[in-house]
Amino acid sequence: MKPIHSKPLDRRAESASGRARAVGIRAVAKAAGVSTATVSRSLNNPASVSPELRAKISTIIEEIGYIPDASARALSSRxxxxxxxxxxxxxxxxxxxxxxxxxxxxxxxxxxxxxxxxxxxxxxxxxxxxxxxxxxxxxxxxxxxxxxxxxxxxxxxxxxxxxxxxxxxxxxxxxxxxxDNAAAGRRITRHLMDLGHRRVGIVAAMQRNNDRAQARLRGVLEELALHDATPPEAWMLQVNYNLDDARQAARTLLSQRDQPTAIVCGNDVIAYGVMMEALKMGLAVPDDVSVVGFDDLEWSRHFSPSLTTIHMPxxxxxxxxxxxxxxxxxxxxxxxxxxxxxxxxxxxxxxxxxxx
CATH class of the missing domain: 3.40.50.2300 (Response regulator)
Structure with a gap:
């Protein structure tokens, strides 16, 4: 008689083809000493079983490696x-x-x-x-x-x-x-007005299908109009949210003979590009030109100079x-x-x- 060798219990059953079959809900129910319906309720409607039983079932699921069938759960719970x-x-x-x-x-x-x-x-x-x-x-x-x-x-x-x-x-x-994005636009612009700026340029985000950018720009223009500071068309630009486009816009604004003393940017990334280009052109921020943004990204407080912006939660x-x-x-x-x-x-x- 050949000796019988014991081996650890495999957590998976072998199918006829020799492939391992995943642990099913019946294995969980058997180990927990409950019905498969109880296990299902614990997974899909936890409040329907006691906390003690729910904890027991969760522990068994962790131990035997059971993964609920998402498609089956979807069919039963919709x-x-x-x-x-x-x-x-x-x-x-x-x-x-x-x-x-x-x-x-x-x-x-x-x-x-x-x-x-x-x-x-x-x-x-x-x-x-x-x-x-x-x-x-x-x-x-x-x-x-x-x-x-x-x-x-x-x-x-x-x-x-x-x-x-x-x-x-x-x-x-x-x-x-x-x-309220329009209110945010008014608030950041009012800060510039309070500092005494009346020559303000705008590097806004592209407006197409972007109602947040549209509202911010509307708020900026409303506040400027209240102070008789509406900028000329040449001082109002739109760019994509990237540094290269923002730097090009800054060159356009700050290379003109008639320059703004402050620039409102559509978000912080655009503001970074504007400040980088201003510094490259030999201008000091904020001594020669003030710059503001929106969103208060992490880099805004670390940038040099650090960026005045609207904090969006x-x-x-x-x-x-x-x-x-x-x-x-x-x-x-x-x-x-x-x-x-x-x-x-x-x-x-x-x-x-x-x-x-």
């Missing part, structure tokens, strides 16, 4: 626990920061984040939304409020809740979480968007519109204009 988000680009520190805050929050609620980009193209955004819907997202986060008309019809027809981030508009019937905006969708999907009350406060951060890049 939810995939997946949130989609569409942003213009990931090549922007502000978007990256917000998405990280969103991802961290969703992870605590056992939700997965699916990300897509649209490059400020409404047709591309519609296509990306259709792709996300086809993959079974439960909710969607969108940047701003410029939409293809078919997109809202798609989401409403599929009963998918969505929220616009970065904007606040309580007049709309759909959710928004963000700041990006983390809070995206976290609140995640909270809104999770609460809505759970059938809990959620604020349809939430305004987040911005603040002026005065640093070294602004000063009164030179006399004479």
């Amino acid at each position: 939810r995939t626990r997946t949130i989609g988000a569409i942003v213009p680009t990931v090549d922007n520190a502000m978007f990256a920061q917000g998405l990280q805050a969103l991802q961290s929050h969703l992870a605590t609620k056992d939700y997965l984040l699916l990300l897509a980009t649209n490059e400020y193209d409404l047709d591309v955004e519609l296509k990306q939304a259709r792709n996300l819907v086809s993959r079974g997202i439960d909710g969607l986060i969108l940047r701003g409020d410029k939409r293809h008309p078919d997109l809202r019809r798609l989401l409403q027809g599929q009963s998918i809740p969505y929220v616009n981030v970065g904007v606040y508009d309580p007049t709309k019937p759909y959710a928004s979480i963000g700041v 990006t983390d809070e905006i995206w976290l609140r968007a995640g909270e809104y969708l999770v609460d809505t999907l759970a059938g809990e009350p959620a604020l349809l519109h939430r305004e987040i406060d911005f603040s002026l951060v005065v640093r070294e890049s602004t000063a009164p204009p030179r006399t004479g």
Whole structure:
């Protein structure tokens, strides 16, 4: 008789083909001494089982390496626990920061984040939304409020809740979480007016399909008009969110015989480029020209000179968007519109204009 050799219990069963089969829910139920229905309730509706039993089942799942079948859970609950988000680009520190805050929050609620980009193209955004819907997202986060008309019809027809981030508009019937961008534009410009500047140039972000940039520019121009300081057309430029374009815009403004004493930039990245080019041209910031931005990115306080800007609470905006969708999907009350406060951060890049 051949000796019998014992071996450790393998956590996977062998199929007829010899391939390992993943641990199933029955193995969890057997180890816990409960039914598979109880395990399912613990996973899909934790409040329906006692905390002690839920902890026991969770421990067993960790020990035997069980991974719930997402498609099966979706069939039983009609939810995939997946949130989609569409942003213009990931090549922007502000978007990256917000998405990280969103991802961290969703992870605590056992939700997965699916990300897509649209490059400020409404047709591309519609296509990306259709792709996300086809993959079974439960909710969607969108940047701003410029939409293809078919997109809202798609989401409403599929009963998918969505929220616009970065904007606040309580007049709309759909959710928004963000700041009053026009008010932010007025506030940063009022700072320059208070310092005595009346010759102000503008390097705005591209306005196409970007209602946040449009609102900021509108606020800037409204405040300048109040002080009889509306700039000439030659002092109002639009660029993409990158350093090269911003530096070119600064050369255009500061090479003119008639120069502004201050420049309002569409965001901090644009402001970095403007300051770099001004310094390269032998101008001192802020002695020769003051520069301001928006967003208060991390580098803004480390730049030399440090940048005066509008602080946008990006983390809070995206976290609140995640909270809104999770609460809505759970059938809990959620604020349809939430305004987040911005603040002026005065640093070294602004000063009164030179006399004479």
